[in-house]
Amino acid sequence: MTHSFTLRLAGIAACAALVAGCASSKGPQQTSYDFGPIGAPATMQAAPAATAFPALVVADVTGPAMLDNQRMFYRLLYADAQQSRPYAYNQWSATPLQLLSQRVKARIAQGGVKVLSTSDASGGVPLLRLEADEFSQNFDSVTQSSATIALRASVFRSHRLVDQRTFARTVPATSADAPGGARALAAASDAIAADILAWLATLPAR
Template sequence: MMRDTVTQGDNEMNNGKGRLVTWLFGFGAVLGTAMLVAGCAAPAPSGALARFDLGPPTMPVSAVAGANSAAGAAGANAPASDVAAASAQQLSPLKVVVNAPSWLDSDMIYYRLPASEGDQARVYANSRWLTSPARLFGDRLRASLSVDRVVLAAGDPAAAPALRVDLEEFAQYFDSTSASHGVVQVRATLFDGPKLLAQTTLRAQAPAATADAAGGARALATASDAVQKQLIQWLAGRVPAPSATTRAPAQSRALPATSSAGSSPVSASAPSR
């Protein structure tokens, strides 16, 4: 499947270059052919690489943000008690870690051809992420969550529930030579100390404006924001206040599977509640 295929990297991509060209001409789309073949050509010098990220973070409108905006709109001379009341709505702190399989722990930008061409993932030769998708997604998620709660690193000694997000898919899917979309899928697991509270799988996709790496990067940014919005909604009401279980000795506070290079299965699962 995908993870077995992508580890072969650019060598497999170059070996399958003729197959890609055949598929493209089968559609008879000369413009689309030029775009995709250019993306799959032999690697160029690093100085010629185009670099992409997910763009500036988009802050979700939360209850706390709305309260703070309302307080600001009331005027700079609003009573201190009103400002304090808005601040008191901050949610419980949360430890956050984002895991990813090895193929997503690099700067490669992956895309998939239609299912008729086989279940293979390929990489753009002349385009890269600024850093790994796991890091890009994680930084964006922490920025979104920090709107209404304190976000801590997995190893922080402070007592707090923990959220582990396993990034399972982060790629551009081609439906034809001229149409594609970005797909992001994650598995989210919420812990209170060693206790598993809930788990869910979230997925979103967004159309790409252009059939190239730039279009794929923008589509993946949109899909990432959609998944993170789902995640924040899923967390609502599920994150408990820090309990006695999170005040155990340091070795008991470690968040399971904190490695960013690969994800490991959860020992037990619980349905979304």
């Protein structure tokens, strides 16, 4: 075996070791979460149908800028409740505002209301606007967390405010991590949708 051939083998081995080292030092893969499939949870079965509104224009949920990206945030209430921290290797499949919009619209439709978009709006159809005030996973301790969603809902008819109410739900997470937070936030959104349906049923038809 010549000296130059030996050097080439050594160079190839060094390159292979370098590539392997880079591969092994690569961090965990990013994991995406959403609210899961649309089923028929018990919270919706118990909610009365919003018969006063056979059809409703439901605008997309609006909210603060931090909810308009796909990062998953949490708060350590036992350490610094004012600091919102992002998960390093977990994210949403869409923004929280988009996930909330899709879920609430689907649940309202399940409640017997024909849901229209703002582009499909026709004269005389009431409008429901939703604004998210809170959407967070909060840790009370290292091993215990819960999800909280707060929405401000406003119903308009012919550009006049019919009623406005704030809804908030807190659901304990089954695990103190991103998957547990995602499940709890999905459950909180379902519960709020049921609350909104029950509220709509109390409003005057005209």
